[in-house]
Structures are given as structure tokens and as C-alpha cells.
Amino acid sequence: MYTKKTFLHILLFISAILTLAPFVWMLSASFMYDGHASVYPPRFIPDQFTLIQYKNLLARLNLARNFFNSLFLALSVSLISLLFNSMAAFAFAKYRFKWKDKIFNTLLASMIIPAQITMLPLFLMLRYMGLVNTYFAIIIPGMANIFGIFLIRQYAQSIPDSLIEAARIDGASEFQIFKEIFLPLIVPILVTLALFTFLGTWNDFLWPLIVLNNDSMYTLPVALANLMGEHTKDPELMMAGSVITILPVVFVFLFLQRYYISGIMLGSIKE
Amino acid sequence: MVRLFTRDSAAFVFLAPALSAIFVFFFIPVFASFLIGFTDLDIYALGDLSKVRFVGIENYARLLKDPLFWQALFNTFYFVIVAAPLSIAVSLGAALALNSKLAMFKPIFRLTFFMPVVTTLVAIAIVWRFIYHPNFGVINYFLGLIGLHPIDWLGDPNWAMPAIILMAVWKNFGYNMIIFIAGLQSIPEYLYEAAVIEGANGWQQFKSVTLPMLAPTTLFVSIITMIGFFQLFAEPYIMTQGGPLNKTLSIVLYMYNEGFRWWNMGYSAAIAFVLFFIIFTGTIVQLKLQNKG
Numbered sequence: 001m002y003t004k005k006t007f008l009h010i011l012l013f014i015s016a017i018l019t020l021a022p023f024v025w026m027l028s029a030s031f032m033y034d035g036h037a038s039v040y041p042p043r044f045i046p047d048q049f050t051l052i053q054y055k056n057l058l059a060r061l062n063l064a065r066n067f068f069n070s071l072f073l074a075l076s077v078s079l080i081s082l083l084f085n086s087m088a089a090f091a092f093a094k095y096r097f098k099w100k101d102k103i104f105n106t107l108l109a110s111m112i113i114p115a116q117i118t119m120l121p122l123f124l125m126l127r128y129m130g131l132v133n134t135y136f137a138i139i140i141p142g143m144a145n146i147f148g149i150f151l152i153r154q155y156a157q158s159i160p161d162s163l164i165e166a167a168r169i170d171g172a173s174e175f176q177i178f179k180e181i182f183l184p185l186i187v188p189i190l191v192t193l194a195l196f197t198f199l200g201t202w203n204d205f206l207w208p209l210i211v212l213n214n215d216s217m218y219t220l221p222v223a224l225a226n227l228m229g230e231h232t233k234d235p236e237l238m239m240a241g242s243v244i245t246i247l248p249v250v251f252v253f254l255f256l257q258r259y260y261i262s263g264i265m266l267g268s269i270k271e
Numbered sequence: 272m273v274r275l276f277t278r279d280s281a282a283f284v285f286l287a288p289a290l291s292a293i294f295v296f297f298f299i300p301v302f303a304s305f306l307i308g309f310t311d312l313d314i315y316a317l318g319d320l321s322k323v324r325f326v327g328i329e330n331y332a333r334l335l336k337d338p339l340f341w342q343a344l345f346n347t348f349y350f351v352i353v354a355a356p357l358s359i360a361v362s363l364g365a366a367l368a369l370n371s372k373l374a375m376f377k378p379i380f381r382l383t384f385f386m387p388v389v390t391t392l393v394a395i396a397i398v399w400r401f402i403y404h405p406n407f408g409v410i411n412y413f414l415g416l417i418g419l420h421p422i423d424w425l426g427d428p429n430w431a432m433p434a435i436i437l438m439a440v441w442k443n444f445g446y447n448m449i450i451f452i453a454g455l456q457s458i459p460e461y462l463y464e465a466a467v468i469e470g471a472n473g474w475q476q477f478k479s480v481t482l483p484m485l486a487p488t489t490l491f492v493s494i495i496t497m498i499g500f501f502q503l504f505a506e507p508y509i510m511t512q513g514g515p516l517n518k519t520l521s522i523v524l525y526m527y528n529e530g531f532r533w534w535n536m537g538y539s540a541a542i543a544f545v546l547f548f549i550i551f552t553g554t555i556v557q558l559k560l561q562n563k564g
Contacts, residue, residue, distance in 0.1 A: 121303035
């Protein structure tokens with residue numbers, strides 16, 4: 001029994017080290033002077049600790065602006081989509097109306113359509129509206145999404161109809177019911193969805209790469225990819241850029257991980 | 272209290288913002304993309320839309336004769352067929368280990384294995400680009416320690432795709448692991464007790480209790496992993512630009528290059544629809560296989 005237990009833990013520890021190793025190396029190299037990460041054998045600890053790479057990124061290369069873009073866009077998309085998605089989910093969960101099931105099933109089925117299909121016409125639409133290379137180019141397509149509606153509706157099914165009926169008898173308007181009864185009851189799933197959306201928008205690459213086209217509008221991933229083209233031989237600088245990009249999402253995740261994990265599980269429950 | 276709207280119209284008001292956004296910015300583009308796939312829309316036609324010609328299935332016919340497209344198709348299938356089962360197997364292994372009654376520090380391990388999933392793919396791909404460096408990369412250093420020759424991971428046409436697969440497995444296995452853990456926890460304990468009474472060993476329990484009970488979870492995991500992996504883009508974009516010798520050019524990367532680099536939009540839309548067709552077929556096939564089995 002003990003040997004089995006020891007073996008299991010050795011396996012777990014090795015896997016954990018392998019999983020963390022790229023992060024450790026990234027962090028370590030980001031604190032090195034130019035050229036100090038390009039040595040053989042590789043250094044896992046900086047020989048001389050420095051913040052010069054971070055200073056260069058923020059001062060000379062203006063990554064602070066990209067950081068702001070990423071943060072602003074991730075927050076805006078999260079807030080707006082949370083509102084739109086929860087309103088729609090409220091209707092699907094708590095109202096009876098014509099074609100309700102038909103509409104909902106059509107939405108569910110279309111989740112299989114890959115987003116890449118929409119990108120070209122969406123780009124042309126935004127270009128026609130003069131919105132390419134503005135924040136709207138990211139916010140507008142992110143205003144509502146089918147997965148979000150599905151997730152909230154799934155969660156909201158457990159809210160008893162009697163609660164809503166009682167509020168109606170007390171004379172509450174439909175909007176008051178949404179605001180004062182429905183929303184407070186679905187807070188946990190709203191946190192989950194906000195987290196999904198925030199991380200998804202922060203990490204997104206292809207769409208921002210298409211619609212944002214200068215340094216001051218880039219989000220962090222696009223700025224980083226662009227920087228990579230010029231600094232292929234500067235691992236220290238690129239690692240500092242990666243740390244700046246990754247650190248916020250890691251922190252957000254660490255604080256809210258239980259919402260994230262419960263969301264994955266809820267999302268994987270089929271009807 | 273004056274009611275702003277009746278109950279029926281209330282549903283409509285609540286639905287309107289999300290549904291109109293999804294209709295205008297998702298369904299219309301899908302339909303438009305389908306149409307564009309039958310035209311020769313390109314950068315010259317953008318300025319003067321009257322120059323756009325309807326070309327029927329010409330784009331699709333051209334795809335069939337385009338060696339680069341076949342290469343992208345082959346590469347993407349290579350990636351999906353190797354990386355998806357591998358990543359699912361690692362996920363299941365990690366889930367089994369963390370679900371074991373013997374395991375300690377479960378939350379910490381779970382968190383560690385999950386970490387790569389939430390991190391930014393572009394940043395990760397940049398980190399791995401240096402980890403795969405032929406001279407100074409950590410991986411070649413360890414290969415050297417056990418007496419193996421260094422490999423030019425991203426520069427060698429035969430190794431570039433395996434290198435991307437390895438990174439993708441590392442990045443993604445934590446997600447499916449969580450779903451598998453949930454699936455494992457929903458298997459009733461008495462099934463294992465019954466198996467033990469009948470004298471089943473660990474492997475037999477796994478084969479005749481765990482795997483069959485986990486089948487719906489595995490189906491779900493396979494489908495979402497397949498859908499996600501068919502959309503391979505950022506890894507080759509950052510790490511190899513589709514090279515060497517186009518050996519890591521994926522369908523989405525080819526679509527991006529044609530549509531947004533060379534502005535061959537009709538052609539690019541056709542590529543996007545082939546991707547959709549593949550994903551759709553793959554999903555149907557998996558559902559059918561599952562129902563038979």
C-alpha cells in the first residue's frame with residue numbers, strides 16, 4: 001500500500017514540476033540582463049538580478065498602453081455581455097413565449113459554427129462603419145454570446161417560479177423582478193461567466209490581430225506577437241513581456257478559481 | 272405601480288439586445304461568409320463593390336487543386352489526430368491520479384495542472400519558442416544530459432509539428448482533467464465494491480467500471496477537444512509562421528493568410544467553410560460512433 005502511495009506521489013510531483021517549469025524559466029529569464037538567458041547550460045536562476053527588461057518594456061516600448069487596452073477591453077466586454085446574456089437567459093428560463101424552444105435550440109446548435117467563419121464579413125462590416133482599429137471592433141462582436149446565455153439559463157432553471165410569481169402578486173414590474181430577484185440569485189454564475197469572458201477576451205489573439213492595427217491600439221497578446229518579430233534574439237525582454245501578459249490572468253484565476261472550475265462542470269452538463 | 276410592459280412583451284424586451292447582437296454580428300456574417308465564398312472578392316473589389324463577380328464553386332474547385340491547402344489540411348489532421356487523443360489520455364491519467372483515495376494535496380496539484388489552461392496562449396507560445404531553442408533551449412539541454420543529440424525542434428520539418436503538439440498537450444490537459452474528475456466522482460461507489468467482490472483487480476475495474484461509466488464524459492471531452500484543436504492558429508503563427516516547408520501551416524493560419532494578408536477574401540471564406548464542414552462532420556461522426564458502441 002505504501003509503495004503504491006509513494007509511487008503515485010512521485011508521479012504527481014514530477015508532473016507538477018514539468019507543468020510549472022516553463023513558468024519558472026519564464027519568470028527567471030525575465031529578471032536577467034540581455035544575453036544572460038542565451039547560454040549553455042541554461043540558467044534557471046538569474047546570475048545578476050535586474051528589472052531592466054520591465055523598465056524597457058514599460059518606458060521604451062510603451063507596453064503600459066497595451067496593458068491598459070487589454071484591461072479596458074476585457075472589463076468592458078465582460079460587463080456588457082454579462083448584462084445582455086443574463087437578460088436573455090432570464091427570458092429563456094422564466095418566460096413562456098412563442099418559438100421559445102425553437103429559438104433556444106437554434107442558438108445551441110449554432111455553437112458548433114467556428115467563429116473564424118464570421119471574421120471576414122464582420123471585419124468588412126466594421127470597416128464600413130469606420131470602427132476598425134477602435135475599441136468598438138472588439139466590444140461589438142463580444143456584446144452577447146450563446147455560451148453565456150446557455151450557462152446562465154442552465155443555472156437559473158433551479159430558481160423556483162413561485163418566487164417570481166410572488167413578486168408579481170406584490171406588484172413588482174418585470175424589470176424589478178429581473179433586477180431585484182433574478183440577478184441576486186444568479187450571482188455565482190455571473191462571477192463564473194465574468195471570469196470566463198474576462199480571461200477569454202484578455203487571451204484572445206486572432207480577432208484583435210485582425211481588427212487592431214497600430215501599436216497604441218494593440219492588446220497585450222498582439223503587441224507581444226509583434227514585438228517577437230523584432231526581438232527574436234532577446235529572450236529576456238520577451239519573457240518579461242510574457243510575465244506582464246500572464247500575471248494578471250493568473251492572479252484573477254487564483255482568486256476566483258472555484259467559480260471557474262464550477263463553471264466548467266456546469267458547462268459540461270448536457271440537457 | 273405602472274407596468275412598463277406586459278409579461279409577453281417583457282420577454283421580448285429582455286431577449287432583444289442579446290438576440291439582435293447575435294443575429295447581426297454572428298448569423299448575418301455566417302451567411303455573408305457563405306456568399307462571399309462564391310465570389311472573387313479581393314482588395315481591388317473592396318473599393319468598388321460593382322467589380323465583385325459571382326464565380327460559383329470556382330473557389331472550392333481551386334482549393335481542390337491547391338497543394339498548399341492540402342498541406343494545411345494534412346497538417347491540421349496530423350495535429351488533431353495525434354494531439355487530441357494524447358491530451359485526453361493525459362487528462363484522464365491526471366484525473367485518475369487526483370481522484371485516487373491515496374492522493375494528498377489534491378487542491379494544490381489540481382491548481383498546478385490547471386494553470387497552463389488560463390494563461391495567454393501567445394505568451395506561452397513565445398516562452399516555448401525559447402524552450403525549444405536549438406542551442407540554448409532547456410529541452411535540448413535535458414536531452415543532452417541523457418546522452419541524446421540536440422534537435423532543431425521548430426526548424427526541422429519533421430519535428431516542428433511534434434513540438435507544437437507537445438506544447439498543446441501541456442497547455443490544455445488541465446481543462447479536460449477537471450471534467451474527468453467530475454465524471455469520476457459521479458460513478459457510484461457500490462459499482463467498485465461489487466467489482467471487488469467478484470475479484471476484479473485494478474485494471475479490470477478500470478476497464479469494466481470506470482471506462483464504461485465515463486463514456487458520456489469522454490464523448491463530450493473528445494468533441495470539445497476536437498473542435499478546439501481544429502482551430503489551431505496562434506501556436507504556428509508565433510512559433511513557426513507555418514514553416515519549416517509549410518509543415519505547420521494550419522487551416523486557420525492559411526485562411527488568415529489568404530484573407531487578411533493577401534486579401535483574397537472569396538478564397539479565404541471558402542477555406543473557412545471547409546473548416547466548418549470538417550468540424551461539423553467530425554462531431555456527427557463521434558456522436559454516431561458513440562450511439563453504436
